[in-house]
Amino acid sequence: MTEKSFQTKSVRVGHEPTNEQEHSASIFLTSSFRFSSAEEAADRFENSGKGNMYSRFTNPTVDAFQNKLAALEGAEKCQATASGMAAIFATIMTILKPGEHMVASRCMFGTTIVLLNNIIEKFGIKVTFVDLPDLKSWESSVQKNTKLFLLETPSNPLGEVVDIKKLAAISKMNNIVLAVDNCIMSPALQKPLSLGADLVIHSATKYIDGQGRCLAGAVAGNGSIIDDISLFSRSTGPTLSPFNAWIVLKGLETLNLRMRAHCESAMTLASWLERQTFVEKVHYVGLNRHPHHEVASKQQSGFGGIVSFQVKGGRKEAFRLINNTKMISITANLGDTKTTITHPSSTTHVRLSDEEKKQTHITENLIRISVGLEDVDDIIADLRP
Template sequence: MTKKSEFETEAIRQQIPRSGFSEHSSAMYVTSSFVFDDAEDMRASFAEEKEKNIYSRFSNPNNTEFVDKIVAMEGAESGYAFASGMAAIFSTFGALLSSGDHILSARSVFGSTHALFTKFFPKWGIETSYFNINEAESLESLIRPSTKIIYAETPTNPGLEIIDLEFLGKISKKHGILLVIDNCFATPYLQQPIKFGADLVVHSATKLIDGQGRVLGGVTVGRADLIREIYLFSRNTGPSLSPFNSWILSKSLETLSVRVDRHCENALALAEFLEDHEKVSKVRYPFLKSHPQYDIAVKQMKKGGNIVAFEVTGGLQGGQDFINRIRMCSLSANLGDTRTIVTHPATSTHSKLSIEERNTVGITDGLIRVSTGLENISDIVEDLSQALNY
C-alpha cells in the first residue's frame, strides 16, 4: 500500500498532468471553452458519461488542481471553487436550501454572511436563528423540524471566539442536520473540521490561502453528494473561479504551511506583548492561556492563527486615535496578507451592525483587529508600541 503523502507534500506535488511541453510548474489554461474530437465525444461529454472539460464556467484544469489540493488538505471527498469567499457561502446555501428551511448559525459571523441571513434569504422564505457561542448548551433547544444547516466560523471574526467542533459535530449528527464550517481563519493547515463531523467546509481563499493580497477566491469542500448539488447550482448561476486566480491560489498552497507557521509565531509573540501593555484592557488570541476557550483551541487547532484582537482604552476615540498613529502596518479591511494589517472593526468591517449587535458579539468601540504579517516581529511590535504610547 502506497503511503499517503504528508500535508506539505500534497500541497506541492499534487498537480494536473503535464502538457506536451513537459512544463515543471503547472501550465495556465486561460480559455473559455474546450474542443471535442467528434460528435460522439461532444455528446458523451455533455451527458457526463466521461470526465472532460467543456466550458470554464463548469470546470477548468487550473480550477481542478486548486480544488483537489484543498480536498486533500481538508480530508474531503470533493469540492468546487468560486470567484470569492462570499460566492462560496451564498452558493453553498443556495444549492442546499429551499423555501421554508431554517439555518441555525453562531451569532459571530462575517458581516456579509449576516446580511445574507437577515436581508436576502428571508425574501426566499429561508429563516435564520442565532446561538451564542458562550451558551452552546442552548443550541439544541433552538433546533426546529425545518432546521437544515448548522453554521459557524471558528475562530470567529473579529472576536476570536472558539467553537467546539466536536460538540457541533455530535449535535448535527444526532439530529440529522448538515454542519457547515467557515475555516477561513484557521486554514486547512491548522484545522480540519471534517475530522470533527463537519459535512462541508468553506474558505475565503482571498485571505491566508492566497496570502499576498493579490486575488479573490473561495472554495467549498466536503461530502461528494452535497458538492454535486453545489456544482449543479453553480454551473447554472456562474460564480466559478477564474483559471488565472485558480492558478495563483494553487501555487500559493505550496507555501501555505511555511507562511502560516511564521504568521502564528509572530501573532503569539504580539499577543504576549499586548497582554502586558497598560494601554490594552483585553487581548484575544486562541493560544494565549488567558483565552476563555484555550483548551478547545489546542484540542482542534495546530497553532493559534495570525489574527490578534485587543481592546485599547478610550473607546471609539481611543480606537480611531490608535489607528491614526500607525506608521508601518497597513490600514485595510483585508487579512491574511504577508503585510501586517490593522483594522478598527466598529468603524469599518462591522460598522453596518447596530451597536447592540456589535456588543452582543464582543465588538466594542475600542476593539482592534491585527492580521499579523511576515515582517520581523520586532518591527511589528515597535509600530504598535509607538501607536499605543501616546
C-alpha cells in the same frame, strides 16, 4: 500520503502535467474547449463523456486547485468559487429550500451576517442566531425543518471557539449539515472534516492566497453535497476564474510554512500587547487565559495570525492608535504577508445594528490586527504609542 505529509501534499498534489511536461502548473485561460467531432460534443453535453466543455463547468487549472485543497482538508470533493461569499451563498442555497431553517453563529464575518439578515430571508429561509461556544443553544434551536449549522471557529475578529466534535454530534443526531468556515485557520491549522463537520468553507482570498492578490473561495467535503453545490455554481455563475485559481493553487504550496510563521509572530504580539498600559484586553485564543484556549488547543494545531485587542478609551483612542502606525497597512483584508490593522465596528462589521454589535462584543475600542510576515519586532515598534 499520510497526515504527516501535509507539507508534501501541499507542494505535490493536485496538478497533473500535460503532454508539455510543465513543472509548474500552467494556466488554462480559455473559456471553452474544442471537440474532435459533433458526436464527441454531443457525448460530453449528455454528461456521459469525460472531459472539459466550458470553463464555467470545469477548467484544468481550477481542477488542480480543487484537488489540492480537497487533499489538504481531507475532503471527498471541492468546488471552487469566485469569492468566499460566493462559497457561503452557494452552500446555503444548495442545502436549504424555502420554508426551511438554519442555525448560525452570531460571531461571524460582517458580510456573512448581512447575507443572512438581508438576503437569505428573501428566499423564505429562516435563520436563528446563537452564541458560538454555547452548545446548548445550538441544540435547543433545532427545529423539525433545520437543515444547516453554519459557523466560523475561531471567529473573526474575537477568536471565539466552539468544540466542533461536540457540535457535530448534535448535527448528526438531527440530520443537519454542519458547515465550518475555516478561513481563519486554513487546513494547515485545523481540519473540521476530521472532527465531524460535513463541509468546510473558505475565503481563499485570505491565507490560501496569503499575499493579498485576488478573491477566491471554495467549499469542500461530502461528495454528494459538493456535487449539488457544483450544479448550483455552474448554473448560476460564481465559479472561479482560471487565473485566480492558479494564484491560490500556488499559494497553497507555501500555506503551511506561512501559517507557522503567522502563529509565532501573533503569539509574540499578543503577549506584548497584554503588558501594555494602553491596552484594556487582548483577544487571542493562544493566550492561556482566553476562555476557549483549552478547546482550541484540542482541535487546532496552532492559534492563527489574528490578534484583536481593546484599547483603553473608545473609538477616538482606537483611531488614534491606528493612525499612529507607519508601516502597518490600514485595510480590512486579512491573511496577507503584510500586517493589516482595522477597526471592525466602522469597517468589516459596520452594517451590524448596535444591538448586534453588543451581542457579538464588537466594541468601539476594538482593533483587529492580521499579523503578517514582517519581523515581529518591527510590527511591535509600529504599535508603540
